[in-house]
Amino acid sequence: MTTQVQPQSAYDVIVVGSGAGAMAAAVVAADQGLSVLVVEKSDKYGGTSAISGGGIWIPNNHYFAEKGGADSFDKAFTYLKAAAGDKVDEARLRAYLEYAPRMIHYLETRSRVRYAVADKYPDYYQHLPGSLPGGRSLDPELFDTSLLGDEYEHMRKPSPTTLLMGRIAWTARHAHKAMSREFGWRLMLLGLMLRYKLDFKGRRKGKMDRRAALGASLIAALRRSLMDRKVPLWLNTEFRELVVEDGRVTGIEVLQGGRKLTLQARRGVIFGCGGFEQNQALREKYLPQPTRADWSATPPGNNTGAALEAAQAIGAATDLMDWAWWAPTIKVPGEEKPRGIFAERAFPGAIVVNGHGKRFVNEAAPYLEFVDAMYREHQKDSQSIPAWVIFDARFRFNYAMGPLMPAQVMPDSRLRKEWLNSVYWKADSLDGLARQIGVDPAGLDATVKRVNEFARTGVDSDFARGGNVFDRYYGDSNVKPNPCLAPLTKGPYYAMRLDAGDIGTKGGLLTDANAQVLHENGQPIPGLYAIGNTSASVMGTSYPGAGGTLGPAMTFGYIAARHIAASL
CATH class of the missing domain: 3.90.700.10 (Succinate dehydrogenase/fumarate reductase flavoprotein, catalytic domain)
Incomplete structure (x- = not known):
């Protein structure tokens, strides 16, 4: 059962958060032979990732190459460097571009995650050198949620507005064809509705499509992958503090069911628990004014910056704190x-x-x-x-x-x-x-x-x-x-x-190319890693393409897990 506390209190790796980056890190860490625990403070897993489009921006990916697309590391670096400017260390940019294609190839061959290239979805900054008119953004394939069994009930569900007619799953490629009214869009919609209508097995369980799409598909696939590896996921488990011994992070303190628990992380803690956009006090401290938490499109009550403040308390450096992934x-x-x-x-x-x-x-x-x-x-x-x-x-x-x-x-x-x-x-x-x-x-x-x-x-x-x-x-x-x-x-x-809304904050803990959190003195804090919106974005103040949030989150989750496994 997802919410049941296991008697074990010591693990090699503890991952805080249950979004796409966090669960990808947990999958890879488990494959390295490490014992892993994932903790999530809400009663639903999936975080903001579950209600997102689920796309990932992966330059030089194998999907595009298989369709005859022309991309390269150098072309992608030219573009990303032009977009990010001097706001991000080049070592981080290079690490992202080197490992992003490896990450998605790894997950496709070792886990339940499946993607397809959105070959018509352009990079956002077409005026910059190295941009492409399509091929770098990947769109999740549909996922059969019946594979999750009872675990599906604990997943954060997508908004009905992301579903066709409020109940039928469709990919971003389907949605684009319909919205731009490309040739054959009506026939495509008819096919989607017929597939839903004829799914008698799924319809017996309710009106909602048993297939998941977009971010829900990605999260469902990652959750099933964790189940395959028997990685525990604890819900209703709120992170409170880091445990530090001789300068090294060795665990975390959490609150669960009114009880404070101390959990040991023998090899490392990975923060993948979002930014601080739901914390009004932190918004007022860091973001441009006016700013309101209730303008954010992320789930209320989550992403309140607990990991950020805990790491700052032990001297962690931050960057880009006045930026968010803005969206009206x-x-x-x-x-x-x-x-x-x-x-x-x-x-x-x-x-x-x-x-x-x-x-x-x-x-x-x-x-x-x-x-x-x-x-x-x-x-x-x-x-x-x-x-x-x-x-x-x-x-x-x-x-x-x-x-x-x-x-x-x-x-x-x-x-x-x-x-x-x-x-x-x-x-x-x-x-x-x-x-x-x-x-x-x-x-x-x-x-x-x-x-x-x-x-x-x-x-x-x-x-x-x-x-x-x-x-x-x-x-x-x-x-x-x-x-x-x-x-x-x-x-x-x-x-x-x-309103001046957002889909998460962009600033956070400053990390190196291995996703290690850096101290204000410039040195890595042993045992502490941060990915996704808990970390300062590798994109700097830019947003190079669709999937520019989840792509880096999953990539640096992959990097962090492998670095932990190789470090001791």
Whole structure:
């Protein structure tokens, strides 16, 4: 049973956290012949990884090579170095690029994890040398959750919004084909629905698809892999403190069922327990203002920075503490957490404005850069947080925006009544809409007229929206001349509030190329490792591609486990 405490209190390796990086580290450590324990403070395993897209950014991967793709270490290093700049030690960059392809090949051949290349998903910074128009981001294959047995009940479940019709699993490749309306998208959707409908065995157990996709697929595969190795996972086990003897981390103290336990880690402790985005005090201490924990798209109550503060207490160095994996979010009443707005911003016919009614960023830009632009613009006159996404009836009919499914599927009459004037605002004219949301009407009118002209010519002279392959990835391939631009001319008009949200913090414990936590004196702290958002990102302040969070988390988990096994 997952939550049952075993009598054993000493292990070679203790992994704190149960996200993708943590469980990948545990799998690899167990394969090295080490005894491993995974501890998780919540009553569900999977962390933020379970509700993520599950993608991993792995340059020079074997999947792309098998499809004839051309990538190399040198090309990837050129790109990553250009993106990260001088904010990250080159040894860490090189370690990531060297071991990331090995990590995923290892997991594919030794565990239940299965991926496919998203060969059309571009790197985010197409203007940088070494970027590729696709092939570096990998998308999880579907996973049969019946293989988990009762353990499936303890997994953090994905939001219904990531499922087709709220219940059918589909990959990011499926979603892209549908959202961009590529040739054959309707037939593809029909096939997915038929597969679900004909799964009589799965349907007997409930309405939800027994197959998992995206981050849920990855977590389910890793959990099954831990079960194969008989690695214990303790839930409801909260990390409290590090145990240090003669300068070496030798264990941890945890709280479980109201009891304090001391657990010995003979070879090492690996922190893979997220960042500090759910800790309002730490947000106010480190992140740009304004900042709110309830703007974050991560699970409330988790990722509160306990590991960060415990390591700082023994002298650990930190870096990038004023950065997060930014993503604009929309709050929906009654839901546990806000929804990140990722693909929808690229759809043609929606614009984003500040309080002056003016655009300030390319709406289709990567989500980290989008919120960074919100903060930079807000510093000028406090008018860009929140921002507002504006669209017309034509957009509303054809496309989704956050919780609003296209009106052809979910007309306004079927929306929850409490959403009006809380999730979305609606008016017959742009002037009326602007006055409802407190945006300058003249500014909004001028902006819409300007964008409508851009839509006619196909050229966004202000922010070059739709001007590169990344922007166009989620554009509507049927809209010409620019798949990301369409005029706003048909009432009623709609607005939705965008907050400066995130999918985790980016700063954390400074580590070396072996994932060892560094002391403020520059030396590794013996016995202590950090991966994922508990560590300062190997990407620096950049976000090179889809899967730029989980890819490094799993890679440095792989590195840490192997380093521990080889160190003694």
